Amino acid sequence: MDTYLIPDIRGRRCLMKRRTFDPEFKLEAVRLVSEGRRISEVARDLDIRPDQLRAWKRQLEAQGALDTAPVGGGPEEELRRVKRELEVVRQERDFLKKAAAFFAKGSA
Numbered sequence: 001m002d003t004y005l006i007p008d009i010r011g012r013r014c015l016m017k018r019r020t021f022d023p024e025f026k027l028e029a030v031r032l033v034s035e036g037r038r039i040s041e042v043a044r045d046l047d048i049r050p051d052q053l054r055a056w057k058r059q060l061e062a063q064g065a066l067d068t069a070p071v072g073g074g075p076e077e078e079l080r081r082v083k084r085e086l087e088v089v090r091q092e093r094d095f096l097k098k099a100a101a102f103f104a105k106g107s108a
Contacts, residue, residue, distance in 0.1 A: 021048075026056045026060070027060065027065065027066070029042060029046055029048070029053055029056060030053070030056050030057045030060050030066055031066075033053065033057060034057075034066065036081070039053050039054060039057075
């Protein structure tokens with residue numbers, strides 16, 4: 001693992017170790033993007049930089065390791081995907097409603 005100097009919050013330099021990722025991790029990260037998730041979302045979830053994920057995607061596409069055909073089996077698969085996504089959005093909405101009610105009580 002390589003080490004390099006980066007400035008910390010106070011401007012001092014500190015040693016950081018460069019993280020390395022195995023090919024399976026890179027492929028799975030790029031597949032998440034290919035399935036329709038946003039690059040910024042996947043990068044945040046995996047704690048990597050979005051530009052690094054874009055570079056991996058370009059690299060895998062150039063190598064032909066990534067199937068660029070559309071994912072899914074037609075309209076039925078798309079409907080299932082949209083229903084799953086809708087359920088997640090509903091859960092997030094319900095959570096935010098509860099959080100807003102909780103904080104509204106606390107500030108009154």
